[in-house]
Amino acid sequence: MAEKSIQDSAKFVAMVAKKQGWTLNPDSEFTDSLVEGLMVNFNRYGYYLCPCRDTEGSREADIDVLCPCKYAWDDVAQAGHCFCALYLRPDFAESGQQPSGIPDKRIQNT
Numbered sequence: 193m194a195e196k197s198i199q200d201s202a203k204f205v206a207m208v209a210k211k212q213g214w215t216l217n218p219d220s221e222f223t224d225s226l227v228e229g230l231m232v233n234f235n236r237y238g239y240y241l242c243p244c245r246d247t248e249g250s251r252e253a254d255i256d257v258l259c260p261c262k263y264a265w266d267d268v269a270q271a272g273h274c275f276c277a278l279y280l281r282p283d284f285a286e287s288g289q290q291p292s293g294i295p296d297k298r299i300q301n302t
């Protein structure tokens with residue numbers, strides 16, 4: 193599988209945000225580090241594993257945490273941001289609020 197570059201990964205998250213109507217975290221240093229984490233994960237595992245979670249060992253086992261993870265919609269709606277705080281709800285981003293640590297629904301679901 194072709195390796196992903198930082199640019200590929202940045203394009204990917206921008207596309208996800210646009211498609212879902214989410215806003216990327218305006219803290220560009222923080223967002224860059226998550227984009228880099230996604231790139232590293234893609235090049236290591238072959239898929240965009242969430243940069244804030246560990247692999248369970250296979251794509252099948254990680255299917256719930258391929259970015260955007262299946263928990264992102266609820267987290268963005270309820271907390272204003274996804275677990276990693278990469279994607280924000282637009283009104284949350286505009287309010288200037290800082291993302292806070294939220295429980296990992298993946299763990300809650302197991």
Ligand code: SF4
Nearest residue numbers: 242259261274275276
């Ligand atoms: S928490 Fe979900 S949506 Fe946010 S970066 Fe991780 S996988 Fe992507």
